[in-house]
Amino acid sequence: MYKNILIPVALDHENIVARKLDTARHLLAEGGQITLLTVLENVPGFVSEFVDLKIDNHLTQKVTDRLKTVAGGDSTIICKVVTGKPGVQIAQYADDNQIDLILVGSHHPSATDYFLGSTASRVVRRAKCSVFVVRD
Template sequence: MYKHILIPVALDHETLVDRKLEIARHLLAEDGRITLLTVLENIPGFVSEFVDLKIDNHLTQKVEDRLRSAADGDERISCKVVTGKPGVQIAAFAEAAGTDLILVGSHHPSAQDYFLGSTASRVVRRAGCSVFVVRDSDG
């Protein structure tokens, strides 16, 4: 059983959240905890000149609200939003938080990703803890 399970939630893969939470709850130690994490990629400088929206002011709060909704009031689940490259930030967050399992989703991969999605593949290579890859049943 795992004490701290990290579940990265990509905005375009939200359909996997319920399935990942179900699996995490089966793998979680009695006194364990789960963290839902979304990594928002930084906007390149050349694009930010044309965008008035500040990510930290609007998008971060909306994403946190969606993560809390997915947690459905479960007190064992915390929700975090960070910025950066997902494959790097997920592994770094897991190490800093003392995570012992990352439960990452993967679907619709191409051959270049060795049958994993690109973010899942990067997390598997970088993580210092165990990684459980949940395959989308549609992919």
């Protein structure tokens, strides 16, 4: 059983979150913690010139609120938002926060992704902890 389970959530694939949460609850040790994490990619410099909103001021709160909704209002689930490259930041967050299992989703990709989604494959390669891949 795992004490700290991290579930990365891509909001455009949130339909698989309920399955990931069910799986996490089965794998979670008594008194354990589940964290939902969304990684927002940084806006390129040439684009930020034309955008008035700062990502940390506006979008982060909206995404956090969306994660809480996806969590079904379960107040025991931690919801976090970070910025950067998802394949890197998910593994880094896990390492920095004593996560012992990352439960990542993967769509049905093409052969160019080696039969695993590109973010999922990056997490599997970089994570220092166990990674459980759930297919959608």
